[in-house]
Structures are given as structure tokens and as C-alpha cells.
Amino acid sequence: MPKLAIVYLSTQGHTKMMAEAIAEGAEERHVDVDIDNFYEWDPKEAAQYDAIAVGSSTFYYTMLDPIAKFIDKLVEAGVDGKIGAAFGSYGWSGEAPVQIADKLRNGGMEVIDPVLRIQHKPTEKDLFECNRLGKDLAEKMKHR
Structure with missing residues (x-):
């Protein structure tokens, strides 16, 4: 069974909500998921x-x-050729997911586009998009 790690840093809980919805989507497609705060x-x-x-x-x-x-430590550990995704919440500008995707790509990962950016607390529609990202990740892993 393919394995997906979802690692996040959430200051107000919104990015954590996104991570949980991504995990649900991947699990619905029968992928083994580990979700953790990056610490x-x-x-x-x-x-x-x-x-x-x-x-x-x-x-x-x-x-x-x-x-x-x-x-940086993740790239040093060796992620070349792995599938990646970037996501995050924001209040004003929302650059973090794009920056994450760039760093992952520079480390050799194949990052799914577009990155997922959600302003403030995710709505039901936003969480649906997160769930969809989880499903997309699962399908990409299965068809590799």
C-alpha cells in the first residue's frame, strides 16, 4: 500500500484542519497516511x-x-523523485505554499500543482478542496 506523510506547522489550527482533510481524502483512496505536526x-x-x-x-x-x-533537513535526508504537495492557510498574503513547493522541487521532488492556499479558517468548500488534494496524491502514488 502506498504511504503518504503529511507534515505541517499550524499557528492557529487552520493549516492543521487542511492537513486532516488531505489525509481523509488519501485514506478514502486506500493510502496509508501518517499525519504529524512537524515538531x-x-x-x-x-x-x-x-x-x-x-x-x-x-x-x-x-x-x-x-x-x-x-x-532543508528533509532534502538532506533524500527526497529526490518522491511526490510532493504544498499547502497552507494565510490571513493576508499566502506565499508560504508556493515557497514550500519551490523548495521541494529544488530538492528533486515532483510537486503537484497548483499548491493549495486557503485564506483564514477553511470553509466546507475549502475542506472539500483539501480532500480532493488527498485523493489526487493517492492516485498519483498508485499510478507511478
Whole structure:
């Protein structure tokens, strides 16, 4: 069974809500999903996953610094050729998911486009889009 890791940093719980909806979508397509706050996840675990989705809130026009450092460690651990996804919530500008996707691509990952950006607390429609991303990740993993 394909394995997906969803790792996030959420300042107000909105990015966490997105991560949970992405996980539900992937699980509906029979993918094994591990979802964790990035503080609880060791980048060295990357080898055991087929895909990794990374999420962060946007703060002052950028991803949160701890997530940027985490992605650097993730790339060092070896993610070349893996499937990736980027997502996050924001209040004003929403650059974090795009920046995450760029860092993952530079690390050799095949990142699903478009990135998923949601302003403020996700609505029911927004969570549907998150669920759809989980399903898209699952299908991409299965057809590799």
C-alpha cells in the first residue's frame, strides 16, 4: 500500500484542519497516511514514504522559519523523485505554499500543482478542496 506523510506547522489550527482533510481524502483512496505536526516528525523517516505533503501558515509574506529549516533537513535526508504537495492557510498574503513547493522541487521532488492556499479558517468548500488534494496524491502514488 502506498504511504503518504503529511507534515505541517499550524499557528492557529487552520493549516492543521487542511492537513486532516488531505489525509481523509488519501485514506478514502486506500493510502496509508501518517499525519504529524512537524515538531514530531524526523526528516530521516522520508525514505519510507512515497509522497510527502508539507504545510505552513504564512507569516509576514513567507513560510514560517522552522518549516523552511525542516524542508532543508528533509532534502538532506533524500527526497529526490518522491511526490510532493504544498499547502497552507494565510490571513493576508499566502506565499508560504508556493515557497514550500519551490523548495521541494529544488530538492528533486515532483510537486503537484497548483499548491493549495486557503485564506483564514477553511470553509466546507475549502475542506472539500483539501480532500480532493488527498485523493489526487493517492492516485498519483498508485499510478507511478
